[in-house]
Amino acid sequence: MTDRLYYRDSYLTEFRARVVDGSPDRQRIYLNRTAFYPTSGGQPFDTGHLGGRKVVDVVDEGDRIAHILSEPLMPNQAIHMELDARIDLARRFDHMQQHTGQHLLSAVLVEMFQAPTVSFHLGAQSSTIDIGRALQPDQLREAERRANQVVFENRPVTVSFQHSSEDLGLRKPTGREGEVRIVSIQDLDRSACGGTHVRATAEIGPILLRKLERIRGNLRVEFLCGGRAVARARDDFEALSQIARVFSATLDDAPGMVEAQREKLQDAGKTLRRLSAELATSNGRALYADTEPGEDGIRRVLRRLPSLSEEVRAEAQSFTSSGPAVYLAIGENPPAVLLAASKDAGVHTGDLLKRALADAGGRGGGNAALAQGSLPSKEALDKLLQPLISSVKLTA
Secondary structure, three states: OEEEHOOOOOOOOOEEEEEEEEOOOEEEEEOOOOOOOOOOOOOOOEEEOOOOOOEEEEEEEEOEEEEEEOOOOOOOOOOOOOEEEEHHHHHHHHHHHHHHHHHHHHHHHHHOOOOOEEEEEEOOOOEEEEEEEOHHHHHHHHHHHHHHHHHOOOOOOEEEEEEEEOOOOOOOOOOOEEEEEEEEEEEEEEOOOOOOOOOHHHOOOEEEEEEEEEEEEEEEEEEEEHHHHHHHHHHHHHHHHHHHHHHHOOOHHHHHHHHHHHHHHHHHHHHHHHHHHHHHHHHOOOOOOOHEEEOOOOEEEEEOOOOOOOHHHHHHHHHHHHHEEEEEEEEOOOEEEEEEHHHHHOHHHHHHHHHHHHHOOEEEEEEEEEEEEOOHHHHHHHHHHHHHHHHOOOOO
């Protein structure tokens, strides 16, 4: 059984330990004791060095902990030898800030809104908690303010051990039996936890709440603590400053300027779409006038285009509304097809195209006057094209 030194001292980053077992290639090593934290409880593993080799993963295997090395130990570093170990303090302390910040934030959400934390994930850039009830943005801002108030109060964060048979007074009941490790924030929280934590809330640093999203009925909250929060705030400031410079505005005025430009862009987009549709309609009428009718009086046209768009649909409908006509458009990228026909052309475009698409492995459909579909590849498009051309009596 591995003696887990991080249970008692999260600040221990240098130690010596004896090798008690290992894989035949000596790249997976087991020690009699370790301060390396393994991936567990939403917190990632520690990195560092062991016996002069980089530790690239730490795995909790129940009674013992495996240390995965970047390369095998030397032949003389055998079983029962003692090795020097050093943990990456910057990574460890960052994880301590985020994990203790999560305890604090989760406790505040229960205190203020009876909103329990369902799960926790500590990521490389940010962390998240999933909350088991809906909250409004203004409520989360209140929780952020309260959490930072507790940070400023510098309350002690302590670790204790009690038997599961006792009244533990935990925020969330634990399923563990026997001795339970409890992490407490003075007068606020008691949680069963095996992770690494700071000694007092001030060491968490500022707590910043960011993105909210719905995940499987829960509310996911992205948050950052300490150094991460400061770095993110700096990046946000630089990004907002750059936007403000573009608009020659102050930071406070920049959001309003962006919104005004967004509205103008939306209006311009609507105007562009309207003008494009009008132009496509005009082009459809002109194309009809320029197309010679067949012996049956039906005008037919085949258009090969880089891609299909709303303008192509408008042109097709304009072409076929001008008189007896059939309009076939082929889009190369992505592979797609559009078929339009006038009522008196004797073609039900939906039925015809649906059958052709099914034979070629494509998808789509439509009505009697207009149908459209997509193909999985250029080869499928080529397979569909010739039979379809023949069906509507077009010349390729």
